[in-house]
Each structure stands twice: as structure tokens, then as C-alpha cells.
Amino acid sequence: MRIPCPYCGSRDASEFSYSGDATLTRPAPDSTDAMFDYVYLRDNPVGVHQEHWYHTAGCHAWVKVTRNVSTHEVIDAVLAHDEAES
Amino acid sequence: MLDLALISAFAELRSMGDGRGVIARERRGIAIATVMARKGRGAALAAAVKEQFDINLPLGPHGSGSDATSFLGTGPGRWLVTHDAGRPRFVDSLAQQLDGLASVVDQSDSVGLLRLSGPALLDVLAKGVAVDLSATAFPAGSVAVTQIAHMGVTLWKVDETATIHIAAARSMAGSFLHWLEASAAVTGLVVDA
Ligand SMILES: [Zn+2]
Numbered sequence: 001m002r003i004p005c006p007y008c009g010s011r012d013a014s015e016f017s018y019s020g021d022a023t024l025t026r027p028a029p030d031s032t033d034a035m036f037d038y039v040y041l042r043d044n045p046v047g048v049h050q051e052h053w054y055h056t057a058g059c060h061a062w063v064k065v066t067r068n069v070s071t072h073e074v075i076d077a078v079l080a081h082d083e084a085e086s
Numbered sequence: 087m088l089d090l091a092l093i094s095a096f097a098e099l100r101s102m103g104d105g106r107g108v109i110a111r112e113r114r115g116i117a118i119a120t121v122m123a124r125k126g127r128g129a130a131l132a133a134a135v136k137e138q139f140d141i142n143l144p145l146g147p148h149g150s151g152s153d154a155t156s157f158l159g160t161g162p163g164r165w166l167v168t169h170d171a172g173r174p175r176f177v178d179s180l181a182q183q184l185d186g187l188a189s190v191v192d193q194s195d196s197v198g199l200l201r202l203s204g205p206a207l208l209d210v211l212a213k214g215v216a217v218d219l220s221a222t223a224f225p226a227g228s229v230a231v232t233q234i235a236h237m238g239v240t241l242w243k244v245d246e247t248a249t250i251h252i253a254a255a256r257s258m259a260g261s262f263l264h265w266l267e268a269s270a271a272v273t274g275l276v277v278d279a
Contacts, residue, residue: 007162008147008231012216015233057233059147059161079162 004077007059015057022050022064022080046070052080095198095256098263099277107206107273110266113199113251117169117176121157122189128163131187138183147229149242158229158242166240166253168199198259200266203249206273211241211250213269221246235265 001013021042027034047070053063062080067073096112123131132143141151144159151157154171169176181190202211208219214234218224229242239262240253254262267275 009217011232015216055161057238058231060164061162081162 001072001074003053003063003065003074005055005058005061005063006077006079006082007061008055011055011058015055016053016063017056019052019054019062022052048075095254095259096200096263098260099200100263100267100275101277102267102275103271103273105274106276107204108202108210108266108270108275109204109278110275111201111278113170113201115170115172116194116199117173118193118197118199118253119167119177119180120160120191120193121165121167121180121184123163124187124189127187131184134184134187144229147231148227149229150227153244158240160229160231160240166193196256197253198256198262200252200254201244201249202252203247204273204276206270207248207250210266210270210273214265215239215241219243219248219250221248234262237262237265 002010003013003016004010024038027038029035047068049067049069051065051067053065055061055063063077064080064083065074066076068075094112094114099110099112121131135141135143135157139151139155139157141155141157143157143165144150147159149156149158153168155169156167158166158168160166167180169180173179177190177192177194184190211219211234215230215232217230217232219230224230224243226243226245226248229240231238231240233239234254237254237258241250243250
């Protein structure tokens, strides 16, 4: 599988570290139950999903990847940094 | 008392095999620094680099400048700067010139630089680099931060002949040379003095 890094271009997935579900929002730190769910409870979705990947062996940017986890088709990839600022 | 000797990162570079498929030369005595823009100061940093060096700071994976002084894009808001014009204490003065705009870290003794050329260069690099380095996908001026045999490298194309410069961590220089010698022996690796 290759991931189109918005900065570097098309790169092999082995250059990236997988970080997990990009659709979740980190809860307030004082909410113990919500934090437990956020850290430990995972969905196992089929089809199109959004994930955070870190370009460890490249530009060191966090990339938000929209990908079909059944077919491995990569649909979109944006810098998480840019999205957080917009 | 211990005698300290200045030994360059790729001092062990040797010719291998027959032929002149790949021609290698270590670039020695180069001042090298990483430059990271401070938050929200990207535009001011670009203006300062333009004013101080007459270089357009690249916003993508490209190089600007010349072998004398070049700014190579290695990530969002991050550059590798090389200086080959012998200005003493270049990195110190760079840090002063960009004070408040960027974090400047001296990498001169932590990074080894090789200049590679030769008719078989791209075929040999294809054994280790999972990036298309052909003229259409990777024209002169392009920069790639990637890995070769699990070793992190920054490489950039200087001209279409093709000439490629590679920066690797000094601590990986021995393993990197092992990979280069093994990969280029079949076409011949020549050290260009
Ligand atoms: Zn990247």
C-alpha cells in the first residue's frame, strides 16, 4: 500500500507509523469514563475510514488519510496540521 | 593524552568492482544545519532568508540556492541548510540571522554527505529507494526524505545527468557504505578524488 503524503508525494506505507482512528475527539481530561472509551474502546469499521498516519521516515508530518480499509484504496490525504488550523 | 583526529563520515569510501557505473565523492567540510520555523513565523522567515541570502525559501520538497548555500525542504516548516563557501562559524551566524524566526541546530558533524553521479546511478539507487527518481517524477531541484535499507536519508537531485547528493547520519555511514558498495559493485563504483 502507498500513501500520498501531501508534502512528500506517494510513499510506501512502511515509511509511516499508524496512529489510529481520526474521527475521534479527545475528551476533557477530567472525564474518566469518556477518556477510558477514547483510549481503549475501538470500533472495527468496514469500508471508508479516516486514520492518522505519521510520516516517520519522511517529512515527520501527521497525515489524516481517508481510506477504504476493505480494499486499501486511499481516497484522500491531508496534513492534520493544516486541517487543525482551518 | 588522547590524540583526536578529524575523520570525515565517509572516510572509508572505496572503489568496488569494474566499470564506472557510479561515481562517488564525499562532500567534506560542509556546514549543515536544520532550520525549523517558529509557530506563525513562516512568512517572516521566508522574508529574512530572501533578504539575507537572496534565496526563495522552498515551501515543498525542493531545494533553493546553490552548492554554496542551499535551503532544502525536508518537511512542513523544516529545512536542511548546507553551506559550502567556507564562511567560518556559518551555523552560528545563521542562528543569529534567523533569531526569533526559526530554531537552528548544527548538524555539521552528525551528517555525512555524498555526491553521486554516473550512468548507472538511478538503477543502483532503485535497489534501495522506494521513490521514483526519474526525470519526470523527480526533476533537478527535487528533495526526498526517505530511507535506504531502513536507514534514514535525505537526497536531492542537483542536475539531470543525473547527479544526486545524499545526506545520511554519520552513525549510519558504515552501514550505508556497505549498502552502496554491494549495490553498485556490479556496475562498478569509482571514487572521484
Ligand atoms: Zn511526508
